[in-house]
Amino acid sequence: MKHLLxxxxxxxxxxxxxxxxxxxxxxxxxxxxxxxxxxxxVSMIGSALLMFSATWEDLGNMLWNSMPVPKWKLVxxxxxxxxxxxxxxxxxxxxFGLISVLFGTSLADVIVSFSHxxxxxxxxxxxxxxxxxxxxxxxxxAARYANIILYIIxxxxxxxxxxxxxxxxxxxxxxxxxxxxxxxxxxxIVSLHFYRRREF
Amino acid sequence: MxxxxxxxxxxxxFTGFKINGISFxxxxxxxxxxxxxxGSGKTTTIKLIMNLLHLEMGEIKVFGLDSRQHEQQIKQRxxxxxxxxHFYEELTITQMTKVxxxxxxxxxxxxxxxxxHRFGLPSNKKIKTFSRGMKMKYALAVxxxxxxxLLIMDEPTSGLDPIVRSEILDILSEVILDERCSVLFSSxxxxxxxRIADYVTLIHNGTILFSTSKEELFEKYSLVKGERSLLxxxxxxxxxxxxxxxxxxxxxxxxxxxxxxxxxxxxxxxxPTLEDIMLYCxxxxxx
Numbered sequence: 001m002k003h004l005l006x007x008x009x010x011x012x013x014x015x016x017x018x019x020x021x022x023x024x025x026x027x028x029x030x031x032x033x034x035x036x037x038x039x040x041x042v043s044m045i046g047s048a049l050l051m052f053s054a055t056w057e058d059l060g061n062m063l064w065n066s067m068p069v070p071k072w073k074l075v076x077x078x079x080x081x082x083x084x085x086x087x088x089x090x091x092x093x094x095x096f097g098l099i100s101v102l103f104g105t106s107l108a109d110v111i112v113s114f115s116h117x118x119x120x121x122x123x124x125x126x127x128x129x130x131x132x133x134x135x136x137x138x139x140x141x142a143a144r145y146a147n148i149i150l151y152i153i154x155x156x157x158x159x160x161x162x163x164x165x166x167x168x169x170x171x172x173x174x175x176x177x178x179x180x181x182x183x184x185x186x187x188x189i190v191s192l193h194f195y196r197r198r199e200f
Numbered sequence: 201m202x203x204x205x206x207x208x209x210x211x212x213x214f215t216g217f218k219i220n221g222i223s224f225x226x227x228x229x230x231x232x233x234x235x236x237x238x239g240s241g242k243t244t245t246i247k248l249i250m251n252l253l254h255l256e257m258g259e260i261k262v263f264g265l266d267s268r269q270h271e272q273q274i275k276q277r278x279x280x281x282x283x284x285x286h287f288y289e290e291l292t293i294t295q296m297t298k299v300x301x302x303x304x305x306x307x308x309x310x311x312x313x314x315x316x317h318r319f320g321l322p323s324n325k326k327i328k329t330f331s332r333g334m335k336m337k338y339a340l341a342v343x344x345x346x347x348x349x350l351l352i353m354d355e356p357t358s359g360l361d362p363i364v365r366s367e368i369l370d371i372l373s374e375v376i377l378d379e380r381c382s383v384l385f386s387s388x389x390x391x392x393x394x395r396i397a398d399y400v401t402l403i404h405n406g407t408i409l410f411s412t413s414k415e416e417l418f419e420k421y422s423l424v425k426g427e428r429s430l431l432x433x434x435x436x437x438x439x440x441x442x443x444x445x446x447x448x449x450x451x452x453x454x455x456x457x458x459x460x461x462x463x464x465x466x467x468x469x470x471x472p473t474l475e476d477i478m479l480y481c482x483x484x485x486x487x
Contacts, residue, residue, distance in 0.1 A: 007288070007299040014290045056288060063286040066250050068275035069303050200252040 004069075004077035008053050009084060015052045022048060023096055038093055042120030046082075046089035047127045047150065053081060054135045054143050061200050075136060075192045079184060082128045086121050093117070125180055129187035137194035202264050204228045204350055204382045205249065210258035212248060217406060219244055221258065224401045224411035226382050228349075231372065233393030233414075234386040235478050236403040242386040243283075245403065246354045249384075250280065262350065276305055279343030283355035285335045289328035293321060293338050304346035315341035319367075333364035340368060344375065351375070351383040357392050365389075369396050390474035400474060404482045414474075422456040423476050425449070426467030434462055441480030452480035 022045055064074050101107050127150055135143035203225035212219040219241050226232045236242050247253040249260055251271050260267040262274045287296050293316070301307040316323065319337040327335065336356055343351055351372075357365040373396055375381050387393055393400060401411035410417070421440065427448045438459050442451025452472060453459045460469055 003299050003302050007291075010295055010299070011288055011290055056290070059286050059288060062252065062282065062284075065252055066275070066278075066280045066282075066286075067300070067303055068272045070272060197254075199254060200247070 001073050001077050001080060004064075004073060005080055005084065008077065008081045011056055012049060012052065012088070015049060018052070019045065019048065019092065023092060038097075038117050039120040039123065041093040041096065042086070042089045042117050043123035043127060045092050046085045046120070046124035047131070049085040049088060050078075050082060050124075050128050050131060051143075053078065053085075054131075054140050058140050061198075065200055071195050072192055075132075075188060075195050078132055078135075078191075079128070079188050082125060086124055089120070089124065090117055093120075122176075122180065125184065129183050133187055133190045133194060136191040136198070139198070202228075203261070204263060205384060206259075206261040207245070207249070208259045208261075210245070210248060210260060211256050212244060212253060213256060214244075217241070217244075219248065220406045222403065222406070222408045223258075224408055226350075226384060226399065228380065228382050229376065230398040231376055231383040231385055231396050232399040232401060232411075233390070233397030233474070234384055234401050234403065235388065235390055235393060235474065236386075237478075237482060238388060240482075241403045241406040242388075243354055244406075246352055246384070246386060249352060250275075250278075276346075277349045279346065279348030279351045281336065281339040281343050281351070281353040281356045283358055285327070285332075285339075287327050287335070287338065290326060292324050292326055294323045296327065296338075297342065300342060301345075306347040308345055308347065311347075312341060312345035315344060333360050336360060336364070336368065340371060344371070349380055349382070351381065351385075353383065353385045355387055356385070357387060357389055365392060372396055390478055394474050397474075400477075402478060402481060409481050417474075417477060418471055420454055421472050421477050422453050422459065423470045423472040424451050424453050424459060424463070424467050425470070426463065430463060430467055435459070438462075441483055452476055 065071075131143065131146055131150065134146040138146075205226040207225070208223050209221045210219060210223070211221050217239075222241075222245065224232075234242055234245070244253065248255055249262065249267065251267055255268065263277060265274055267274060287293075291299075297312065301309070301312070316338075319334070319341060321330075321334055321338055321341070327338070330338065340356070343353075357368060360368070369392055372383055372385070376383060376396075385393065385397065397414055399411065399413050400417055402409040412420075424435075425448065428444060431442070431444070431449050431451075435453070438453040438455055440452040440454060442449050453469075456469060459467075463469075
């Protein structure tokens with residue numbers, strides 16, 4: 001599975017240019033790096049990465065399904081890649097935060113903002129858990145529509161500034177991790193079920 | 201000897217098209233040409249063999265194993281080359297191969313490097329910069345580098361120039377010298393198969409019209425050319441298909457000896473090409 005992950009990371013290099021544009025757009029949309037902005041930034045960049053990774057599997061599906069690679073590994077690698085995208089999104093937003101320091105934001109504010117990044121990561125996981133079953137069920141073309149719908153929802157949240165995206169304090173971390181893992185597992189099972197029914 | 205590939209009464213339905221209970225088999229160490237017009241069902245059949253499409257009825261056995269139950273085991277022993285590029289265009293072939301190779305237990309880097317060198321493929325250029333012929337050669341190098349016992353090739357030579365086509369056919373002829381390997385080679389360019397195929401299977405509208413050795417095919421069929429006046433009732437039972445022109449007719453006949461005796465030297469009887477056989481068997485009386 002690590003080779004499938006490696007392939008995804010190699011291919012993401014082509015997304016760097018687009019991500020650069022994303023960061024520039026974020027710089028306009030998020031003039032000050034507050035905690036809610038970190039949440040949005042991490043989830044938006046992360047979800048962009050996972051959607052990019054779906055687009056090139058138009059080619060990959062025929063290839064991998066003709067090779068001795070079980071379908072659970074193909075699906076599993078996409079879920080594993082979520083964590084790599086989380087790291088990449090965090091790194092990019094942190095870089096954006098450091099740049100904002102040059103324009104007057106205090107480093108302390110940036111660091112405090114980052115203490116809320118986990119909400120963005122949770123949001124990214126939830127997006128992935130909705131997106132991958134759509135992709136594995138309908139294929140990349142239809143998943144592009146899911147992509148658009150998810151973006152509209154994200155932009156709506158961004159515009160209305162819903163604070164509830166910052167999850168309530170006091171939720172047991174163990175419960176939270178268990179809940180996330182359960183959602184991931186369920187999403188994986190649904191994706192695998194759909195993918196096994198797909199024809200290429 | 202156990203068939204390396206066996207299809208029995210395979211059925212697959214689509215809207216407006218059906219793979220209609222097809223059966224054929226391929227013995228170890230031979231090249232089978234899988235011919236038919238565009239849209240006749242060649243790619244669909246190959247996809248069924250590769251489990252890229254779900255079988256509705258019938259049975260597909262590869263290496264004597266059920267293709268669905270032993271999918272991973274079978275795919276370890278299959279090399280494939282498709283008509284379109286399915287490699288990631290943004291990667292170099294070195295990157296692509298490093299990702300692919302670990303999935304094959306018998307991957308042989310020496311063999312791979314030998315083919316890459318022989319084909320003159322640049323290791324550090326992105327696949328998107330390759331010509332169609334280079335992409336096809338890369339696919340062939342990958343297919344041949346894990347000691348595959350069955351090569352499945354779907355229109356590998358279509359759209360290639362004669363030099364690249366010839367190169368690919370030469371490689372296949374070499375590969376087949378190792379009698380452990382068999383090849384299923386689908387193509388509508390029948391001249392390629394005239395050169396390398398041992399067996400020929402013709403599919404038309406999702407139905408297998410014949411699956412036989414090339415020798416038997418050329419023994420069975422002859423091309424007859426003569427004046428239109430010869431196209432009488434006596435000849436028609438032997439005619440598989442024919443084409444009339446202002447100068448005469450040309451047709452495909454069975455039972456060369458009987459036709460020769462009947463026409464009494466008034467017509468020319470020739471060995472047909474695979475294209476002639478495909479054309480007349482699928483179209484019957486041409487317009």
